[in-house]
Amino acid sequence: MKVALSRVHFPVTTLGPGRRVGIWFQGCSVRCPGCISMDTWHPRQADVEVSMLLESIRGWLAESDGVTISGGEPFDQPDALMAVVEGVRHLTHGSVFVYSGHSYSSICSHPAVAEGLIDALMSEPFMLDERQTLLLRGSDNQRLHLLTEKGKAEFSCFERDDSGDTKNLDFMVDNDGAVWLAGIPQRGDMRKLQALLASQGHVISVTEGRQ
């Protein structure tokens, strides 16, 4: 089984509890206006063996509190998602958290959901015109489903307003020098960052939509 991947990273501290392994799938059919991850939209040939992916993150899993799978749209690769989740389950007792832009009704029959292999699931598309007050969400229409006892224990604390005391973004530098962010920025954060860097003579492009 192969998967189209955007990237993997550890540690990610802004997409669920603790220090997590982040796995971003490549390709998204949902295409929410205002998405900040447009670089993950383009579908690509699935070219990474899931077994190789699991081997590459095995060491991180031993140190992590769980795994967050995002994208892109993980459920656009349903078989690969199942293989990744099953493999992760064999390698760690940490929690599995998955983001999807699809409606819950359209993905709840996926075996990883139905069989309780996913502890917590965020569903529904990002909506630019919705309020953004809740933790872990880009817009308040997004729904957090606590699917297992572990999911309830670890994620129920995220069913609350963001009181401003929570870190929203991880800042990362890849080996090739690329700088990128993981997490859920507040509305306008990327534009503010762009303006700040521009004032210092740097040029960056952002894929965040209109404000």
Ligand code: SF4
């Ligand atoms: S927010 Fe998520 S589901 Fe929506 S277009 Fe972006 S990557 Fe796809």
